[in-house]
Amino acid sequence: AAMASGTALVYDEEMTTHKLLWSDPVCDIEVPxxxxxxxxxxxxxxxxxxxxxxxxxxxSEEEILLVHSSEHLEVAKSTQTMNEEELKRVSGNYDAFFFHPNTYHCARLAVGATLQLVDAVMTGKVCNGMALVRPPGHHSQKNAANGFCLFNNVAIAGEYAKRKYGLxxxxxxxxxxxHGQGTQYIFEEDPSVLYFSWHRYEHQEFWPSLKESDYDAVGLxxxxxxxxxxxxxxxxxxxxDYLAAFFHVLLPMAFEFDPExxxxxxxxxxxxxxxxxxMNATPEVFAHLTHFLMxxxxxxLCVVLEGGYHLKSLSESVCMTVKTLLGDPVPQITGEMAPCLSAIESIQNVRAAHKPYWKWLAYEDTSVLQNLSTKSHPPKKANPNPFTDPESKITNNDESVKxxxxxxLHMKNILFPVPPIKTATTADSKGSAHLLPVPVHLVKEMDKTEIKALVSGFYADLVKEDKILHSLGNMLAVLDKILKKEVCNGIAxxxxxxxxxxxxxxxxxxFGFQRVLCIFVGDMQIIPNIEDGKILMIHICENEQSGxxxxxxxxxxxxxxDAEGNDFFSALLGFILPVAYSYQPNLTVIAIGPNRSLGISGISLLFALLQGLAESRIFAVMEDTEMNLMRSVAKALVGASTPDFGVYVPPTQEKVTKIKILRDQFQQEWKMLQCSVKDGI
Ligand code: X5A
Ligand code: ZN
Structure with missing residues (x-):
């Protein structure tokens, strides 16, 4: 079957008619x-x-009743004909909700818009999409409106997808x-729905201030x-902090869960x-989060709007999400890449709480931290945003303007490259460009004398052979296109x-690239004399490199x-990605050499996940040109479709230990590796 492509956008202006009719400082941020x-x-x-x-x-009413009680539906329905006074009275029965005469209609549209998105994705009309809806849903419960939410759009969508598509x-x-406590309550006893939420909590001081929002609420x-x-x-x-949460908590669980x-x-x-x-996360982080979930x-993937009350921040973040769903290159993340102590503590605790339930965590020696760090935030390092300026003691309004x-300024500095992602390869490749499943940009190979001139300064002895000289010509032609930013990525x-x-x-x-990440898969003699600091090499191979x-x-x-399936995801999420995100390369080179120790699915996942770095600039060098491998790599690079990554299997104890040792060895240098505070962080 052909892979679904395209991104759905569901929006109806009608949902802007739901609005607050009286003064209420709690609700007045939820505006059309x-x-x-x-x-x-x-x-x-x-x-x-x-x-x-x-x-x-x-x-439909039937769809709303998948999650809500008929009492709740009837109350909501009855508000359509109420006057302002009555609306105010009913609204007062709930924690942070307001009714408008058109609220019921809008809430039904919000539910229906979400289900339309699910249908479009599940029937293969599109691959993914976003629904822009109001009122939001995740606080809404079986029998109650709450926190600006009337019907739980996403929870209804989950039940609907289970029934209609047998998921x-x-x-x-x-x-x-x-915290989407409404969603938690609805699926608490349901093993077919894995619910993940991060939320401002401040030791239960922040709304909705529930004990059951803490890390030890693991389901019932x-x-x-x-x-x-x-x-x-x-x-x-x-x-x-958000990326660390994805690497060390959500994504490994999600891969092990293997959702449909x-x-x-x-x-x-x-x-x-x-x-x-x-919080301080900038819009482009949502591109990364989206990219991972893809x-x-x-x-x-169905993305459904919930909160977001700073209009500029909200709208830029929505754009980042949709751009990424469309397959555009992911913008480089900014700021120092190191989670703060409080975030590491939270991550450690949720990992410890979930250790009994996830094979991937079984061999980790994480334990719950009893004494969490004090409430004063440790002074944060240089971060290009106004909130980290300790001198900025300003009023809310000024802050918003700031x-x-x-x-x-920030968004102007974020590259919005021209889509679609272009992939380059040379015309005479034996992997045969025309056999690749995706359109590629053909590049003329470099002239021999040009190559000789280029490489004469170094490795002269290596390039005496004609065959190698020829392949270097191909390679440099493709690389040049990437360096000059004419294409996003390429294969040689x-x-x-x-x-x-x-x-x-x-x-x-x-050429001027200051940080190049090189991942080499397979046997190789690492050629010495690489510029220190400007290159970070990660060598993945089967055998210990002696000496x-x-x-x-x-x-x-x-x-x-593992012969049984893809267990490489645990190394990728637990080690390679954290190191790579800490380094923040501006170019990634991935080489597949002889005797590779990873299967096609592991390599595909490597290519797919590393596209979050270096503005998706990846140069693939393939010594192994097996057709299926070439296809998968090309597919992953173009992002035209998500390759089937195969069966995920949890890592063995031996492998978990291996990652742990590497993490301990490198977490002072590459801080995104940090996920527990035990060893003197
Ligand atoms: C959907 C959403 C927030 C409610 C806050 C009430 N609700 N204090 O973000
Ligand atoms: Zn919210």
Missing amino acids: ERLSSSYEQLKCYNLVERCVHVPAREG QRILIVDWDVH GRGEGFNINLPWNKVGMGNS LVLVSSGYDSGIGDPEGQ QLANGK VERFLE ESPRAAVSVAVALRHSVQ KTSSKHCISLNWKE
């Missing part, structure tokens, strides 16, 4: 402009026209800054282990400038990958993929 300004910004970036428009519809495993990722009965809460006990969490569909309760009040969240469930200006075949890589690295650094010790910039990872 949240929807309209997000949609306007999408138009501004020409993203609306690139999406498949899917109309909203009203959710057995659904992942709900709730990156809204509030048959659902034990399928509820994951990551409470943030401090405000000011940023990009690196991913739903996102997509609140952007966890982004910078939001008056509710008080690697699950064969790409079947964030507005920051975002304006090489009969001697180690030589090609050495030349490529040298050339890239001389070689790892150093900060040259790390050896012995890994042989």
Whole structure:
């Protein structure tokens, strides 16, 4: 069957008619402009026209009853004909909710819009999509409106997908800054829905201030282990804290769970400038989060709006999400890459709480921390945002203006490269460009004298052979396109990958690239004399490299993929990605040499996940040109479809220990590796 492609956008202006009719300082941030300004910004970036428009519809009563009681439905229905006084009275029965005469209609549209998105994705009309809806859903419970939410859009979608499509495993990722307690209650005993939420908690001081929002609420009965809460006990969490949560908590669980569909309760009040969240994550972090989730469930991803109350931050973050769903290159993340102490503590505790339920965690020696660090936030390092300036003791209003200006400047600095991602390869490749499943940009190979001139300064003895000289010509032609940013990524075949890589690295650094990440898979003699600090080498091979010790910039990872399936995800998430994100390369080179110890699915996942770095700039050097491998690599690079990564199996104890040793060895240098505070951080 052909892979689904395309991104759905569900939006109906009608949902802007739900609004607050009286004064209420708790509810007055949930405004219609949240929807309209997000949609306007999408138009501004020409993203609306690139999406498949899917109309909203009203959710049926039957669909609402999948999750809610008939009493709740009847109360909601009855508000349609009420006057302002009556509306105010009914609203007062709930914690933070307001009714407008059109609220019921809008809430039914919000449910229906979400279900339309699920249908579009599940029937293969599109691969993924986003629904811009109001009112939001994740606080809403079986019998109650709560926290601006009337019907639980995402929870209804989960039940609906189970019934209509017979799904057995659904992942709900709730990156809204509030705990979706409504969703937790609905699926608490359900092992077929894995619910993950991070949320501002501050030791239960922050709304909704529930004991059951803490990390030890892991689910009940048959659902034990399928509820994951990551409470943030401090405000000011940023990009690196969110990424660490994904690497060390959510993603390994999600890969082990292996969902058939991913739903996102997509609140952007966890982004910078939001008056509710008080967090520091910048819009581009949502591109990364989205990109990671696109690697699950064969790409079947439905993103549904929840909160987000700073209009500029909200709309830029929505655009980042949709751009990524469309397959555009992921912008480079900014700021120092190191999670803060409080975030590490929370991550350690949720890992410890879930150790009994996940095979991937079984051999970790994590234990719960009883004494969490004090509430005063440790002074944060240089971070290009206004909240970290300790001198800034300003009023709310000024702060909002400051964030507005920051975002304006910040977004201008974020590259919005022209889609689609172009992949380059040379015409005479034996992997045969025309056999690749995706359109590629053909490149003329470099002239022989040109190559000779280029490499004469170094490795002259290696390039005497004509065959190697020829392949270097191909390689450099493709690399040049990437360095000059004419294409995003490229593939070059090489009969001697180690030589090609050495030349490529040298050339890239001389061209001016300051940080090149090189992942080498397979046997190779690492050619010495690589510019220190400008290259970070991670060598993945089956056998211990005798006599070689790892150093900060040259790390050896012995890994042989399990014959039963793909266990490499645990090494990727637990080690390679954290190191790579700490390093923040501006170019990634991935070489597949002889005697590779990873299967095609492991290599595909490597390519897919590393596209979050270096603005997706990846240069692939292939010594192994097996057709299936070449196809998968090309597919992963173009991002046209999500390759089937095969069966995920948890790592053995031996492998977990291996990663642990490497993590301990390198976490002072590469801080994104930190996920526990035990060893003197
Ligand atoms: C959807 C959402 C927040 C409610 C806050 C009430 N609700 N204090 O973000
Ligand atoms: Zn929220």
